[in-house]
Every structure is written in structure tokens, then in C-alpha cells.
Amino acid sequence: MAKVEFNIVCTLCEHLKDSLFNGLNPEDLSRINNHKTCIQYKKGQNIFYEGTRPTGLYCMNGGKVKVYKNNVQGKEFIIYIAKPGDFLGYRALLSEEFYQATATVLEDAKICFIPKESFFEVLQKNPLFMKRVVQAVCHEMGIMEEKLAELAHKSVRERLAANLLMLKETYGMEGDGSTLIDLALSREDLASIVGTATETVIRLLSEFKSEGLIAFEGKKIRVLEPKKLAKQADLIIA
Amino acid sequence: MAKVEFNIVCTLCEHLKDSLFNGLNPEDLSRINNHKTCIQYKKGQNIFYEGTRPTGLYCMNGGKVKVYKNNVQGKEFIIYIAKPGDFLGYRALLSEEFYQATATVLEDAKICFIPKESFFEVLQKNPLFMKRVVQAVCHEMGIMEEKLAELAHKSVRERLAANLLMLKETYGMEGDGSTLIDLALSREDLASIVGTATETVIRLLSEFKSEGLIAFEGKKIRVLEPKKLAKQADLIIA
DNA sequence: CGAAAAAAATGACTTTTATCAGTTTTGAGG
């Protein structure tokens, strides 16, 4: 598949406000802008592969990308799902290690690539930017600690409920008193997020549906009763 | 319990070489040194609590400390075990959030406390130090991603084997062709590391023992057959 | 539009692991 480039100026990027680049001085932003390459990806294309060396930073301008690890049997575990404004692959870049995960496009995406050198230059010149990146990384790490504990001690039902609420927070679109999770996830992907088998997710989703907690809307899920879902997630009873 | 202080000079600290402070210029190291408070803790004492705000950085000079989260039912999940030279509580400090975990002494410990201001001052003045901290945080995050995937898709037996090998790498003491894990962990703590029930750990450990993979030495575990243990962990067969 | 492939769903069955209840062993402190 040929790479389809597109063009955009960082200062005019509609997602700048959601990005770590927000607040960067014009000079540094233009340095980023002048060195970046912007590419359009189709669903299913890979951005980077586990085991390869990062050569720069990806910055999401559109679409959704899953970042996941494959285990020996080929089972996926999705670490996170990147949306416009998010950085992609910065962990391995900053620790100067190989990628430990693979990134694949879930919904057609526009992604800008900033070469390692330009990113590091701006990072080193700009302590405030560095501080914000560090804060973001450490915040991210806190989320992972949370996930670890959740994975260790919660049931699949609880984890599914918790993850639906999390997806609702991040990708939710409000509408007629409920929230649509604006993310076309397959049951298999949802299972890879929760850390369980596809069949189990299917069964639990239909339970949640018959209990009136959620509804299906095409490939998407609508959260009808977030509070009841939270009860399922929090093990208040069990 | 009264706090027992002790005194040590950073430049003479035997664990400096294992620490992120290693390579710091004398001026900055003396700034750290002049502002630190060093305290001795007994087994069972807490260093900090989940939900409180960090006021500085802890730097381990002796002993072992577990950092863990409690779930609703009071079940622990141990995120990591800190040893001399390690920083403690830097994640929440850097992201300027509350502690998300609690730290409790496993083996009598000597820990130096560096006030937030001094740490940040050195961090901001010293880009190279900042870079090393960022690298360390990002490396740590990679380990967590690994753990997440492991927790999601490996069986308890596999996880126990993997964690024994990990503990061997970090706390191992070589001796007569095998390695002693120099860490007095209760079965309960080991279960909290693996993310399972105490009884399950006990059963699996005695299986590993009867298969000749490990041996018990007082409260400690000796790894006899790391390769066979790795086979158990890696799901090469299953 | 229609055929083929992919995804979702359902059912039966098995395995893993948690839980509970009880016993034995160990270790700390008087």
C-alpha cells in the first residue's frame, strides 16, 4: 500500500489544544512543523512494530490506533487506544529502547511523524515542555498501576464494566440522556482490552444489554446506565 | 514508634552507584545531601499512604520496601519491591498527584527523604539528570506494560514461575550452582505479587519444589533450575 | 446482487483457580 501524505500546519491543527505540544512557543512549534511528515493510514495498517527501534514520535491528527502486545499464542493485549491529539510511541523513544508493542489503525487515521532529533531538540531546549512530558508519562504510569491491580483482583464482569466506563469517559458522545462510545471496536478487540476471551465478552455484553445497562448501535455501544455499570465494576456487593 | 534518624553522606553512600543520583555533579549532590533527612524504619512500618500528597522523594539506603495497592476487599497487589539505591514515590511526585499506592517496610530499612523543592531544583538545573530520570520512568513503564500483558493472558502457574525468575534477577545471590532469592517474602506477599490467592501460591510452590525447580531455605527460596522454571513461565508447551 | 469470508452469537464441556474450613508448623515474646 502506497503511503498517502497530507499536509497540515501545527499552529492550525484542531487537536493542538488536546496535545502536549499545546503551549509550545511559536519558534519550537515551527521547528516541529518543518520537520514533520504527515501520513494517512487505512484501517488495519501498522504504524510501528514490537521489537523495532523508534526513529521518531507519532502525533495523532485523526482516527484511532490500538497499541498492543502479542503473547506467544498470538493473543493480543491492548495497552491503550490513541485518539487525535495523543502522542504515539513516545515511551520507547524516551527510554531509548525497542518498541515493546505494536500499533495498528482501528479507524482510518492521519498521523504526523516527528523525527527523533527534532523532538529531542525541542525537549532539551524547553524545560517547561520537558516537565509537561514527564508529568504526562508519570500520569500514564499511574493509570497502568491502576490497571494492574484491577487485572489482578477483579472478575471479568467487573473489568468489562470498568472498561466500558473508561471508554465512555474517553470516547463518549453525549446524546438523549445517554452516552455513545464513539469507537467501532470488534468484540475481539474489546476482549483484548479487558484481558479475556472473545466469547466471554460477547456473553457479558448481552447480559449487560438484557439488564438494560447498555445498548448496541451498529458497531458501537451506548451506555444507558453508567451508575449501574459502575456498581457492576466496583464490586460494591460481591 | 519514635522515628530513628541516622546519618550518612551521599558522596560516601555505598548505593550511590546503583542510584539515579550517580553521576550528579558534586555541587548538586551536596545540595541533595544538605537537605535530606535519613530515617530508620522497622519491618511493618509505613513510608507513605495511598491517597496522600507527596512532599518529597524517598531514596533507599538499606532494607526492602513493598509498594502496593489495596482493593475494596482489602486484597493487596504489590506493584514493586524497592531495594537499596532505588527511588520511592517519584511517580506521584513528578506527576504532582496523590500517592496511588502505599509503601510498607518488608525488611528493616534505612531511607533518606529529599524534600520536593530540593529534588525539583536539581532536576531543573541539570538536564542530564532530568534525562536519566525520564529514561528510568519510561523504562519502568515498559516493565509495567509487560506485566499487564502477562497478567491478562498467563496462568497463575506461569506468572508464579515468571515472578520467581524476576525476583531471582533482582534479588538473587549466587552460590553453589544455584541462586538464593535474598528476600524474606511471606506466601501472602508472593501471592500479592503474582496476583492470586495465598493458597494457590502455596500449592504451586510445593509443586515446583517436588519437581526440583526450587528449594526452601528458611523464609527464602532458592532457584535450582532456572531454565526449567523459564519453561514453566514461557508457556513453550501449553 | 450474491457468494464468500469475517464477526457475532450460542451451547456444551473442561480447566483453572478462588473460597472456605480445618490442621499443622513456626516463631515471637514473656
Next chain:
DNA sequence: CCTCAAAACTGATAAAAGTCATTTTTTTCG
């Protein structure tokens, strides 16, 4: 050295979740 409590261990049982096989539905694309 003895007592008591905590930790380690054992066994039985139940629940949760994975796996496999099969069907139904949806999607893709020639």
C-alpha cells in the same frame, strides 16, 4: 522453655472463565 498467634499447609467444593464446536448474522467485494 512455654504459650499463643500468625503463617503455612491441606483438602473439599464451587464458581468463574476458557476452549471447542457449531450456527447465525453481518460485511466485503467481485
